[in-house]
Amino acid sequence: MRKNKPVFVGKQTDMGTMEQKLNEELKQLQREIEVCEAEQDSYVRSISLQHGEALRGVLQTLYNKKEKGDGTLKKDVSKLITDITDTEKDLRRQTNISGITLTECCVKTLEKNERKTIQQYRLTGHCCFLSFQVEFALVDIQDSDSSLQKITDLNVILDGAEFKDLCAFVSRVEETKSLFLFFRTLRLFSERCKQRSCTLQYFKEKYPDVVRLPEGCRSEVMMIQSPKLPGCTMSIFWKISVSKEGVVQPKLELLMKMPEQAQKMDTNNVMETAPEAFRSLLKIFGVEASIESLIKSVCF
Amino acid sequence: MLEKAGTAGQEKQKQDHLKELHAAILTLRAKRERLFAETAALKDLKDKLDQGLPLEEEETDDFMQLEQFLLKSRLMQLKDLQTVYHLIGGYNLIESKQGKSVCVSFRTAFEGMYLETYNLEMDLRRTVQISRHNIPPCVPLERLAKEHLQADFKAFLEILSLHLNALAGRKQQVLLIKELIGTVEIIERNQLCNFLVFMCKIQEETEAAVLCTLEYGDLTQCLPTRVTIESENKTLAESPQWKKNQVLLMESPVHSALLTMRKVGSIV
Numbered sequence: 001m002r003k004n005k006p007v008f009v010g011k012q013t014d015m016g017t018m019e020q021k022l023n024e025e026l027k028q029l030q031r032e033i034e035v036c037e038a039e040q041d042s043y044v045r046s047i048s049l050q051h052g053e054a055l056r057g058v059l060q061t062l063y064n065k066k067e068k069g070d071g072t073l074k075k076d077v078s079k080l081i082t083d084i085t086d087t088e089k090d091l092r093r094q095t096n097i098s099g100i101t102l103t104e105c106c107v108k109t110l111e112k113n114e115r116k117t118i119q120q121y122r123l124t125g126h127c128c129f130l131s132f133q134v135e136f137a138l139v140d141i142q143d144s145d146s147s148l149q150k151i152t153d154l155n156v157i158l159d160g161a162e163f164k165d166l167c168a169f170v171s172r173v174e175e176t177k178s179l180f181l182f183f184r185t186l187r188l189f190s191e192r193c194k195q196r197s198c199t200l201q202y203f204k205e206k207y208p209d210v211v212r213l214p215e216g217c218r219s220e221v222m223m224i225q226s227p228k229l230p231g232c233t234m235s236i237f238w239k240i241s242v243s244k245e246g247v248v249q250p251k252l253e254l255l256m257k258m259p260e261q262a263q264k265m266d267t268n269n270v271m272e273t274a275p276e277a278f279r280s281l282l283k284i285f286g287v288e289a290s291i292e293s294l295i296k297s298v299c300f
Numbered sequence: 301m302l303e304k305a306g307t308a309g310q311e312k313q314k315q316d317h318l319k320e321l322h323a324a325i326l327t328l329r330a331k332r333e334r335l336f337a338e339t340a341a342l343k344d345l346k347d348k349l350d351q352g353l354p355l356e357e358e359e360t361d362d363f364m365q366l367e368q369f370l371l372k373s374r375l376m377q378l379k380d381l382q383t384v385y386h387l388i389g390g391y392n393l394i395e396s397k398q399g400k401s402v403c404v405s406f407r408t409a410f411e412g413m414y415l416e417t418y419n420l421e422m423d424l425r426r427t428v429q430i431s432r433h434n435i436p437p438c439v440p441l442e443r444l445a446k447e448h449l450q451a452d453f454k455a456f457l458e459i460l461s462l463h464l465n466a467l468a469g470r471k472q473q474v475l476l477i478k479e480l481i482g483t484v485e486i487i488e489r490n491q492l493c494n495f496l497v498f499m500c501k502i503q504e505e506t507e508a509a510v511l512c513t514l515e516y517g518d519l520t521q522c523l524p525t526r527v528t529i530e531s532e533n534k535t536l537a538e539s540p541q542w543k544k545n546q547v548l549l550m551e552s553p554v555h556s557a558l559l560t561m562r563k564v565g566s567i568v
Binding site: 025029032084093098149 | 389407
């Protein structure tokens with residue numbers, strides 16, 4: 001194809017219009033390029049979203065080639081692989097520091113112009129053994145002298161028995177669009193849940209005849225029952241409450257059950273005083289030591 | 301003679317400029333053609349994958365393009381994840397090339413609004429030490445560093461982030477009071493935003509007002525630890541409605557509490 005050679009015109013006005021035409025063509029080309037790049041981006045995102053798993057094998061071959069120092073890799077391919085490994089490293093660190101593992105992430109650009117960008121995010125992941133799905137829209141407005149970033153439309157879906165007490169908190173978070181607060185609280189809450197689960201599991205393994213976990217180690221309840229005193233049970237309710245504003249607080253309560261004959265012999269009124277005594281124990285010795293002493297008291 | 305030379309010079313400049321524009325156009329046209337071809341190949345690839353067709357490895361040129369696209373797509377996926385971590389409250393950590401120092405960015409946000417970003421640079425050579433930062437002086441950075449930095453890096457980042465986010469949140473609440481409830485007058489506040497005194501009007505026409513003092517004892521929280529209600533009208537201050545309002549001010553952010561109070565008619 002023969003490219004058009006530029007024609008130079010001597011007169012001023014003609015040069016002016018020519019310049020204008022050229023500038024317009026330049027702008028038009030730039031616009032077309034932007035549209036094309038955006039289209040490429042969306043194809044690329046769509047491919048990785050729908051076929052990521054299948055293509056992992058192909059990528060692995062490339063990574064291996066690079067590691068072996070295979071000279072057949074082109075420079076830009078090699079650079080891409082370096083960028084990928086660097087970003088993967090940063091992500092591992094982010095996961096480690098934040099305690100949050102993201103397994104899926106979908107980004108969709110809903111609106112984009114010079115000043116304003118609106119993107120929609122859908123995340124799936126987990127924190128310890130608590131799973132979540134979060135959807136939100138992010139509005140980004142760039143003015144000449146200021147910039148603004150705001151979350152609109154926040155939706156949170158939580159999975160797991162531990163979450164039955166979080167409804168009020170989640171509603172509030174969705175209402176106020178407090179994304180940071182949600183994840184901060186989620187991490188704290190799941191740490192406490194993990195602590196609880198480990199402690200319950202520990203006691204179950206140490207005192208298998210005395211300790212019962214009727215709902216498993218991820219529940220709130222631990223029952224202490226001496227084989228020598230059937231019918232007398234001590235139930236510890238270990239609740240982890242989360243206030244509407246995200247304050248996480250473990251609350252432990254002791255409940256005692258005794259059969260009628262034992263109650264008649266309860267001259268010290270243990271049944272009524274035990275819960276209060278337990279609360280005092282907790283304040284002085286903390287959770288683990290208090291539970292241990294309770295268990296030991298029935299293990300005579 | 302000089303005049304003629306002058307206009308000739310101007311003309312030459314204009315011609316050169318036109319030449320430049322033309323060259324730029326040719327470059328962009330070439331780029332556009334290349335992009336169009338790439339995008340078409342990409343769409344082709346996507347269609348093949350969507351239909352479950354096998355990818356032909358023999359066409360080496362196509363396969364090399366495929367490699368590039370796959371890598372680009374993987375990189376984009378990873379970059380998206382990175383963005384998300386920053387959006388949900390992660391820290392942006394940038395290590396210097398030899399690992400000698402690290403720069404950490406702390407984002408703050410309150411109720412969906414992203415606020416200030418603070419930066420901290422740490423020297424990692426012998427022990428971990430803070431070299432530069434733009435953390436406001438009212439935040440007890442030195443004390444936090446002393447307590448946590450050497451022992452547990454992660455804990456240090458977390459507690460500092462808590463302080464910064466709480467400060468940003470308290471500051472934002474005061475801004476929101478001014479924005480959303482114009483009738484409330486802020487009497488006193490401080491840099492750390494842990495002490496706030498404001499006056500609420502009870503009724504339109506009268507001078508009746510209630511003075512509320514909020515003290516934030518826990519600097520990692522956006523909620524006060526103590527609320528005091530005072531008024532010239534002692535019965536008002538002691539009324540059950542204002543006892544409720546006191547609780548409201550303890551349990552929700554100031555601007556939300558005030559909005560509720562206005563809704564139920566406690567204030568105007």
